[in-house]
Amino acid sequence: MADILSGKEVAKNIKENIKKEVVELNNVGISPTLGILRVGQNSDDIAYEKSILKNCDSVGIVAKVYELEESISTEGLLEIIEKLNQDMDIHGILIFRPLPKHIDEEQINNTISSLKDVDCMNPLNLEKVFEGDMDGFAPCTPKAAMKIMEFYDIPLEGAKVSVVNRSMVVGKPLSMMLLGKNATVTICHSRTKDLKKVTKSSDIVVTALGRAKYFDEGYFNENSVIIDVGISLDKGGNISGDVDFDNVNTKVKSITPVPGGVGSVTTSILLGHVVVACKHLK
Template identity: 45%
Template sequence: MLVLKGSEAAARIKKEVQEMVEGLGGHVPTAAIVRVGERPDDLSYERNVMKKIASFGMEARSFAFPESIREGEFQAEFQKINDDPSIDGILLFCPLPRHMNGRTFEELIRPEKDLDGISPVNRARIFAGEKDGFAPCTAEAVIEILKTYQIPMEGKRAVVVGRSMVVGRPLSMLFLKENATVTVCHTKTADLKAVCREADILVAAAGKAGMISGEFVKPGAVVADVGINVDENGALKGDVEWDGLEAAAAAAATPVPGGVGSVTTAVLCRHLAEAAMRKYGAEQAQN
């Protein structure tokens, strides 16, 4: 079974980004990392993202706010970041604290700066199959891994387990864009195992550790594990039982860790470079 390492896709994307940055006439793409509160997973991800952006030759600025900040006050601060011409892209950590309406900020963020595809405008663009919308980075990372390993999607049956707006639904649209035939499954899907066994490409994005066993995988299938779960020992586990894939005769699979997650931040970096290029191109056209 071929192990689909995310590092291969990340390296390819890094080269693309560096070429884009070189074409910006000295402008350094700059991202705003916006966080409310001190959740350990957010802090870890923030460090990872800022390090990754710097390694791609770009800049990231951290904007951290206390969890107790009032929604109106945070909205005013967020709007300042939104309107700052020196900021090319914004990554807003979600979910926001319970006393805030996340929908408000999804609608507020400028689509051209929306690096993780949370704005209604970018979601509409992805569902319309348009090229200029930013898709959620994790969903796009799955496609990038498949492309890196030259795994064909056209005409293939893709089954996505999970229907979130972060992965499942946008990923189904990205598969359609690649001319795959897509089925989206969820907790109410009848005979989930049988549906999964029809897949040429099976994506596990349900957020439940070990939910997909080898019995769900048909021989020769490609499996993408999007799940990030932490077990009682603090180890990362995916939604797929890795040990059962060999017995199921799967053709290829992404590991956890080291698979889709490691490509997600690379996609984020490419979105930042693309946002800067679009802005730079518009400015050049005006001059």
């Protein structure tokens, strides 16, 4: 049986550290605070908001939700962001995506203060990730994947890693982070020829396809470490990763479950960013 790389364990560990840091900040009169901007009443946004509020609460971070009309203009939204940028009591800013189509997202991203940009939307923070500078705020999902590998002492130095995703929120930033740890990284995608051969000859495979149970045992070897970032519904309507867990589980070295894997860690990365922002700004 493969080792199960539980994200819940990692998240627990991160949150315990955050809690301590929040107490220390509270002791000097500072309340780390996340400003959440929600435009409209999208049910996914509302569900995500609830989960973030609960998570913030669990570590002592204050969350302030700014509910905005679906019809708000780009200028209107920019004005609110500018206000939050200047508000010394707000340390992190999170804006739910996707925004309504009439909003100029590029302007929004450029306007969020890079110092409060806990969700890594400002190009200055993205460029830092590209450069391998981990001082800025990196996107939460790839950072969660990295945290899992760090927590479970998965050796990255010289490791052959396949990343099956080339997006700006997962594959590209993750590849940069892996390079920073001296892994040899192959970035794969839908046009990759003979993907099976690439992943099978890798030490670590990170998948983020969003296709339930796409990868069976044929894609891996007995020493494979699998980090499954995909979350989608399988034919039976159950939440599933990209990897056919039941098929693969007995034939590889270790694997993250879905649910309970990378997704469980993402929000704790965001919470950690709020504390970091708070410390930099205080």
